[in-house]
Amino acid sequence: MEPTAGKPNFLRNILVKVLLFGVLIIVVRFAYIVTITGESCKLGDFCFSPENLSFVIAGTGAGVSTSNKAVGSTSTGTSQSDLYRSKDWIKAVHFYSDVFHDLVSDGYISAISKTLCVETPRGEDVLALKEIGILDSIGVYKKASKPLVISSKENRLPFDENTFDFIFSGGDRLDKTAQRPLDLTVSEIQRTLKPEGFFVAHVSAKDAYSFNSYLDLFNSCKLIKSRDIEGYDSSMPLIREIVLQKKVGSEIVIRDSDGNSANSCSVPGYKRDLVRNAEALIMEEPLKPWITLKRNIKNVKYLTAMADISFKSRYVYVDVGARSYGSSIGSWFKKQYPKQNRTFDVYAIEADKAFYEEYRVKKGVTLLPYAAWVRNETLRFEINHDPGKEVKEKARGMGRIQPVKPSVSSGSFNGEVNEIEGFDFAEWLKSTVTEKDFVVMKMDVEGTEFDLLPRLFETGAICLVDEIFLECHYNRWQRCCPGQRSSKYEKTYGQCLDLFTSLRDRGVLVHQWW
The missing domain is CATH 3.40.50.150 (Vaccinia Virus protein VP39)
Structure with a gap:
C-alpha cells in the first residue's frame, strides 16, 4: 500500500516543477524583451502589455x-x-x-x-x-x-x-x-x-x-x-x-505677505524683485515732455518680458480714462503690449459721453461710462474746448472731474460742463478681479491719480494690480508757448516723481506714461 500512495506524490512533484520552470521561462523572456532590449512585444512573444x-x-x-x-x-x-x-x-x-x-x-x-x-x-x-x-x-x-x-x-x-x-x-x-x-x-x-x-x-x-x-x-x-x-x-x-x-477646516481669506487680513496689504518680495529690474525713472524734468515721455516707451521693461504669466487664472486690462478705442486700447495695448498669447478681458472706464457710441461695436471690451473716483457720488465733468467745433478725439479737450458744488454754476467754467456719476474705483476693482488674475492698468485721469492711488493703497486694491502705466499730470512746459507752464494743474514734476518713487518703493511696478 505504501508504494501506491507515494507514486501520486512523486508525479505531483514532477508536475509542479515543470509548471514552475515554465513560469520562469515566461518571466525571463518578459524581462529580456522589456528591460534589456526595450523592444516591443509581438503577438507570438511571451510578454504582457x-x-x-x-x-x-x-x-x-x-x-x-x-x-x-x-x-x-x-x-x-x-x-x-x-x-x-x-x-x-x-x-x-x-x-x-x-x-x-x-x-x-x-x-x-x-x-x-x-x-x-x-x-x-x-x-x-x-x-x-x-x-x-x-x-x-x-x-x-x-x-x-x-x-x-x-x-x-x-x-x-x-x-x-x-x-x-x-x-x-x-x-x-x-x-x-x-x-x-x-x-x-x-x-x-x-x-x-x-x-x-x-x-x-x-x-x-x-x-x-x-x-x-x-x-x-x-x-x-x-x-x-x-x-x-x-x-x-x-x-x-x-x-x-x-x-x-x-488645509483642514480653515476659511479661505485673502492675506498679505505678512499674514495680515486687513484691507491694507504689502506687496510680496517676488514682485519687488521685478520693480528693481524695471527701467529707470526720468529724474530730471523734461523740457519737451511730449517728446521725452513718448520716446521713453522703448525703454519700458514690461512685466511679461521679465516673467511667465502662464499660471494666472484670468487676464485683465483696465484702461482708466480710456477716451476713444483707438487712443490706447486699439493703438497700443492690442498691438504692442506683449501678452504671451493670452486673451485679455478689457475694461474701458471713460466719463466723456462723446466716446460711448464707438464702444458699442467693439467686441471684447466692456465700457464703464462713469468717472473713476474714491467714492460713489455725482461729479462735475469739465471739458475745455470750443463747443462750436466738430467733436473729434484730437480736437476735443481732456475732461477733468470735480466734486459738485451747489454754489458754483456751470456758467463759471469756459467750456463744456456735464454731470457724471462717479464710482468707488478701488471697491469695483476688488469686486472684479482677484489675486489669481493678471491685471494690467493704464491710468490717465487728468490729475485724479493723486486721489485714486492713495485710495488703492488704503483699501488694499493695489495688491490686485500687477503692472501700471501711469500718466502723471503737472504744470508742464507748454508746446504752444515756450517758457510758459500749464495752469491747468497745480502739481509739479517733483511731486509726480515722488508719486512714482513711492509706488516703486512699495513694490508696485509702475511706468511713466504720456
Whole structure:
C-alpha cells in the first residue's frame, strides 16, 4: 500500500516543477524583451502589455467616492496597442515610478492611498502607481483610455468632495494640455482632495513670479516643499516638483505677505524683485515732455518680458480714462503690449459721453461710462474746448472731474460742463478681479491719480494690480508757448516723481506714461 500512495506524490512533484520552470521561462523572456532590449512585444512573444490586463480602479460615476470598480480591457485599436508597447511609453512609466517611489519614501503616498492623476492623456503615471503597489488609482482626461484613464468632459470632475488622498499632475499639464480653464481645474482638485491630502505637480514655473502665481491658485492648500528634478525626455530637461497639502477646516481669506487680513496689504518680495529690474525713472524734468515721455516707451521693461504669466487664472486690462478705442486700447495695448498669447478681458472706464457710441461695436471690451473716483457720488465733468467745433478725439479737450458744488454754476467754467456719476474705483476693482488674475492698468485721469492711488493703497486694491502705466499730470512746459507752464494743474514734476518713487518703493511696478 505504501508504494501506491507515494507514486501520486512523486508525479505531483514532477508536475509542479515543470509548471514552475515554465513560469520562469515566461518571466525571463518578459524581462529580456522589456528591460534589456526595450523592444516591443509581438503577438507570438511571451510578454504582457497593459491592454491584456484588468485593473481595480476608482469608481467612475458621479457620487462614487468610496467604492471600487473593476474595469476590464477594451478594444482600443492598433494605435493604442502600439502606444503601450513603445519605448517612449515604457520610459515614461519608469520615470513616474521613480517619482512615486520618492514620494512614498517621504510619506506623501502609501499603498492604501486613493489616488487620481489629472489631465493625463495616456495614463503612464496611473500605470506607474499601480506597478509600485498603489492599486486604487485612476486618471482623468477629456478622452478615455481604458483601463487607466476615464473620460471627464464636463467642467466638474466625476467624484465627490474629499475623495482622494493623493492627486498628481505631471508633465506641466494643468496649463499645457488642460481642456478646462486653469482656475476651474484647480478648484476641482481642491474640492476632491481630502483634508490633509497631498497634491503633487510638475510645472515649468521657473521664475519667482510664475512660481508664486501657481501657489496663489491653491488658496486652500499650503506649500510643503519644492524641488527641481530632471525630466524623462529632452522636451522637459528640468522641471519643478511642487508638493501641496490641503488645509483642514480653515476659511479661505485673502492675506498679505505678512499674514495680515486687513484691507491694507504689502506687496510680496517676488514682485519687488521685478520693480528693481524695471527701467529707470526720468529724474530730471523734461523740457519737451511730449517728446521725452513718448520716446521713453522703448525703454519700458514690461512685466511679461521679465516673467511667465502662464499660471494666472484670468487676464485683465483696465484702461482708466480710456477716451476713444483707438487712443490706447486699439493703438497700443492690442498691438504692442506683449501678452504671451493670452486673451485679455478689457475694461474701458471713460466719463466723456462723446466716446460711448464707438464702444458699442467693439467686441471684447466692456465700457464703464462713469468717472473713476474714491467714492460713489455725482461729479462735475469739465471739458475745455470750443463747443462750436466738430467733436473729434484730437480736437476735443481732456475732461477733468470735480466734486459738485451747489454754489458754483456751470456758467463759471469756459467750456463744456456735464454731470457724471462717479464710482468707488478701488471697491469695483476688488469686486472684479482677484489675486489669481493678471491685471494690467493704464491710468490717465487728468490729475485724479493723486486721489485714486492713495485710495488703492488704503483699501488694499493695489495688491490686485500687477503692472501700471501711469500718466502723471503737472504744470508742464507748454508746446504752444515756450517758457510758459500749464495752469491747468497745480502739481509739479517733483511731486509726480515722488508719486512714482513711492509706488516703486512699495513694490508696485509702475511706468511713466504720456
